[in-house]
Amino acid sequence: MAFVRATKLGGGVQTGVLPLRPLTLGELLDAAVALLRGHAKVLLATGFVLAVVEQVVLYPLRVGTARPPYMFPYDDRLELYWLALSVGFATEIAIITALGGLTAQAAGPALLGERSRIRFRGGQFGAVAVLAGAAGAAGFLAAIACGVPWFALYALIGLVVPALVIDRVGPLRAIGRSMVLSCRGGLRGAFVRLAGYVAWGAVRVALGIGTLALIDLAVDSLDDDIAWLIAGTAWALVNTVAYPALACLDAVLHLETRMRTEGLDITLSRARATGRPPAASLVL
Structure with a gap:
């Protein structure tokens, strides 16, 4: 991928995949x-590797817990169904956090227009x-409690690994920094x-259920184990793209939030103007 150096775009300087200015939601997703x-x-x-491992882990928990193709739980398997969901x-949350270690490495150089x-x-x-293991454990407890706390957790800890890798702070400080950045601007980062x-x-739900529904039209009946195998394969394929994309969003969002609330774009522009290495300005 070719990066463009110091070109004007929408009133901000475009040094890489991310302009040096606050972005809209659509621009963040594009970046x-x-x-x-x-x-x-x-x-x-x-x-792909992580998505396949995930489906292998989940398969024995899912089989026999819900009826295809729409996966409504059986009345006598609600506890196991909820466990599988949790x-x-x-x-x-663990996989997306882990992938953040790679996407955060890429985001800094991409912002500066450098190849890496x-x-x-x-x-x-x-x-x-x-951090990924801790996120997974906390995510399980939040999900099995009632589900709602999981979404609050997901919204607040997404910038933990970008803070660790880009800002180069310690793990404990990275957790606090993620929550602070996510809550700024009226919880903008969280939302x-x-x-x-x-x-x-x-996209993932539609693909999994849609695939089963189409097969169900062509086949008289599907055993639960076959249905879950088909759905798991479909989900593994879409998660191969979805998980890295969400981790990329975390890395981009981290940098954009720093520009929006800490003036990172101004700091980088001044560094370029004075001949200082801009990469040093990313580190706290």
């Missing part, structure tokens, strides 16, 4: 897709893995993250 496109090989490959929510290769780094990998999740969630 996230552009970031994903620029590092598609690594992000999609990693997303584990699914936990794996989602993202890779797994030893020390940083450990911290990201711990943007939820909007991205809902958009991709609609």
